[in-house]
Amino acid sequence: MELIRKSVAKHTQRFDPNNPQDFIDHYLVKIRNTTNPTSTFHGENGAKNLEAVVADLFAAGSETSSNTLSFAMLYLILNQEAQQRAQKELDFVIGSSRQVSLSDKPSLPYTEATLLEILRLSSIAPLGLPHRMLADTMFHGYFLPKDVAVFSNLYAIHHDPTIWGEDVNEFRPERFLSEDETRVIHHEALMPFSVGRRACIGEVFARESLFLFLASILHRFNIESDPECLVLAVETVAGFAVEPKPFKFVLTLRN
Numbered sequence: 001m002e003l004i005r006k007s008v009a010k011h012t013q014r015f016d017p018n019n020p021q022d023f024i025d026h027y028l029v030k031i032r033n034t035t036n037p038t039s040t041f042h043g044e045n046g047a048k049n050l051e052a053v054v055a056d057l058f059a060a061g062s063e064t065s066s067n068t069l070s071f072a073m074l075y076l077i078l079n080q081e082a083q084q085r086a087q088k089e090l091d092f093v094i095g096s097s098r099q100v101s102l103s104d105k106p107s108l109p110y111t112e113a114t115l116l117e118i119l120r121l122s123s124i125a126p127l128g129l130p131h132r133m134l135a136d137t138m139f140h141g142y143f144l145p146k147d148v149a150v151f152s153n154l155y156a157i158h159h160d161p162t163i164w165g166e167d168v169n170e171f172r173p174e175r176f177l178s179e180d181e182t183r184v185i186h187h188e189a190l191m192p193f194s195v196g197r198r199a200c201i202g203e204v205f206a207r208e209s210l211f212l213f214l215a216s217i218l219h220r221f222n223i224e225s226d227p228e229c230l231v232l233a234v235e236t237v238a239g240f241a242v243e244p245k246p247f248k249f250v251l252t253l254r255n
């Protein structure tokens, strides 16, 4: 919380309401313009809520992203062919004289499909978050009483062979590509951020930042197992959020 307080204090010091730069600045503008004392943005309450919201975003956004990247390293160590194919695409589209940028994403379908396959197989939020039924409801023949907690089994959806085929457990980014492999296909059963009104609020940010991390790492480095600590399979620590068991790997600068 100290880190967040410091960051908010820094923003407050250099605050220019005519030139908000980021989320905290925009929130400060909203606090400043709120005159209704019952509003959650008003006065001291508004300032407390700002810290709580930043803490929420930090908590919900940091381990989810870092765990996904750890899974990315694991899957790419174990699937060298996919790694090389993404690197070939990156070399062709980006070359060696500049860095990857988000505007390159539409020209890097295989790299994006690789990220989608990592999100599917890792399913780091396997049960999403619990939701409470607001009313007695019949759903596909099941009675869901008011107030019970409902979980969506995203892991099961992502590993259902009737949806993905018999090779459901294989790492195959091509499943997210059009037949001619020039476009990414957005499969409606891929829902790592869940769906509906309470779906992950950080989805766009996560998709874009993970794409940039993954593409930049693949562009510059080869990802390999540490010879003294070989990775032979994906092993996870199960919990509310899934993470890989600790492992070592080697990044070698590409020429």
Ligand code: HEM
Pocket (backbone or CB within 6 Å): 056, 057, 058, 060, 061, 062, 064, 065, 068, 124, 125, 128, 129, 130, 192, 193, 194, 195, 197, 198, 199, 200, 201, 202, 203, 205, 206
């Ligand atoms: C790989 C990255 C991520 C995954 C897989 C992920 C997944 C999820 C899932 C499954 C939910 C539950 C949705 C539901 O209740 O139906 C959720 C909620 C949420 N996520 Fe993410 N998330 C990721 C990254 C982020 C990031 C980067 C942020 C913030 C910057 C974030 C902020 C949140 C917040 C605030 C909620 C609660 C939303 C609400 O209750 O309305 N997440 N996320």
